[in-house]
Amino acid sequence: MEIGIISQSSTLEKLIKDELKPYVKQIDTEAYYAEIFLRKLGEAGMFSSANKSQRDYLLEEMYVVQETAKVCMTTAFCLWCHLAALTYVRQTKNEKLKNKMLPSLEKGEILAGTGLSNPMKYYAGLEKLYLQAKPVQGGYLISGVLPSVSNLGSDHWFGCIAGVNEDKQIMCFVPCNTEGLKMKEKVDYLGINGSATYACSFHDVFVPDEWILSENAEEYVEEIRPAFLSYQIPLGLGVTQASISSIEKVCQKQNGCNQFLTKQPEVLRTAEQQAQEKLQSLYKGESLNFREIARVRLETAYLTLEAVQASMLHNGSAGYVKDSAPSRRLREAYFFANLTPTVKHLEKVLNG
Numbered sequence: 001m002e003i004g005i006i007s008q009s010s011t012l013e014k015l016i017k018d019e020l021k022p023y024v025k026q027i028d029t030e031a032y033y034a035e036i037f038l039r040k041l042g043e044a045g046m047f048s049s050a051n052k053s054q055r056d057y058l059l060e061e062m063y064v065v066q067e068t069a070k071v072c073m074t075t076a077f078c079l080w081c082h083l084a085a086l087t088y089v090r091q092t093k094n095e096k097l098k099n100k101m102l103p104s105l106e107k108g109e110i111l112a113g114t115g116l117s118n119p120m121k122y123y124a125g126l127e128k129l130y131l132q133a134k135p136v137q138g139g140y141l142i143s144g145v146l147p148s149v150s151n152l153g154s155d156h157w158f159g160c161i162a163g164v165n166e167d168k169q170i171m172c173f174v175p176c177n178t179e180g181l182k183m184k185e186k187v188d189y190l191g192i193n194g195s196a197t198y199a200c201s202f203h204d205v206f207v208p209d210e211w212i213l214s215e216n217a218e219e220y221v222e223e224i225r226p227a228f229l230s231y232q233i234p235l236g237l238g239v240t241q242a243s244i245s246s247i248e249k250v251c252q253k254q255n256g257c258n259q260f261l262t263k264q265p266e267v268l269r270t271a272e273q274q275a276q277e278k279l280q281s282l283y284k285g286e287s288l289n290f291r292e293i294a295r296v297r298l299e300t301a302y303l304t305l306e307a308v309q310a311s312m313l314h315n316g317s318a319g320y321v322k323d324s325a326p327s328r329r330l331r332e333a334y335f336f337a338n339l340t341p342t343v344k345h346l347e348k349v350l351n352g
């Protein structure tokens with residue numbers, strides 16, 4: 001449970017029960033995108049930041065991600081995409097863009113994604129920047145390819161970063177239906193195929209000044225990174241909690257033979273609770289510390305992998321059925337470990 005206590009927890013529970021649970025198998029096996037669930041979360045006020053401090057809305061939204069991830073991490077990942085994009089618009093100094101987009105994004109009328117994996121890796125010295133921006137009258141022309149951007153659709157928007165020159169990168173917010181942008185759906189992954197993931201090719205896409213989130217992307221990334229990372233942690237915590245429950249459900253199988261396995265649910269639960277406590281303490285201070293958040297994010301990735309593996313061992317051949325819940329969580333957890341910042345990226349930043 002933990003994270004942020006939300007006043008609408010019964011509404012959330014009902015939405016998860018009615019609008020998500022019945023579709024989990026379809027999401028996992030038929031690449032079904034739970035768009036209606038996401039829109040209904042917004043409609044119910046789950047993304048509203050009105051009259052709330054950043055700390056309050058962060059913790060509340062992290063709780064929504066966690067509760068969703070307990071049932072379906074794929075959809076919780078889509079939710080993370082939307083919350084990351086919301087962060088870009090909430091924190092921009094471009095008031096015109098904020099006034100135009102923020103109300104619709106918070107109400108779930110417009111859904112959005114984030115193409116920031118590559119720039120996050122660029123700023124950590126892992127790879128070159130994939131998008132280039134050419135200054136023109138009234139904006140920029142953007143070209144290049146982003147291999148994977150999730151939570152997209154014809155009426156969705158997403159945030160991305162493009163290099164103008166060695167010293168300058170811009171961050172912008174673009175609609176998927178803009179001219180010159182080609183999107184190709186990707187559904188051949190081991191898991192999370194219901195995440196509405198597309199390869200996005202930009203061919204001289206005109207981005208007017210009104211869509212610019214920041215003319216100094218390097219500085220802006222520093223500002224948005226703590227929230228970007230925070231929203232990821234409950235993806236792992238939700239999957240871990242669900243794995244522990246699945247282990248507990250089968251503890252009597254074969255005369256309690258599972259008790260002889262080396263990884264028991266109590267150990268996982270203690271580690272999960274410690275992660276929750278660390279998480280709470282991160283948001284008590286005045287400002288958010290990126291390195292501390294990154295450390296909890298890394299520990300959560302390892303804990304999630306341990307929990308899904310333990311769940312596979314405890315569930316035996318029932319878990320080895322292709323689309324069983326333990327197998328889905330195993331596949332989802334490997335994505336969590338490989339979502340930017342990946343475990344190798346975090347190890348480099350924290351211990352390199």
Ligand SMILES: Cc1cc2nc3c(=O)[nH]c(=O)nc-3n(C[C@H](O)[C@H](O)[C@H](O)COP(=O)(O)OP(=O)(O)OC[C@H]3O[C@@H](n4cnc5c(N)ncnc54)[C@H](O)[C@@H]3O)c2cc1C
Binds near residue numbers: 118121197339
């Ligand atoms: C299902 C899925 C959804 C994703 N959604 C998003 C998203 O919404 N936004 C976002 O910014 N990133 C997204 N990513 C990227 C993700 O966050 C990681 O960056 C990615 O998993 C690879 O990280 P890596 O550092 O291990 O790179 P590696 O796997 O080591 O690859 C290095 C680079 O090669 C390129 N590459 C790898 N695989 C392919 C491929 N199949 N086709 C073309 N190029 C490739 C990529 O640019 C990658 O950065 C998604 C990835 C997957 C698998």
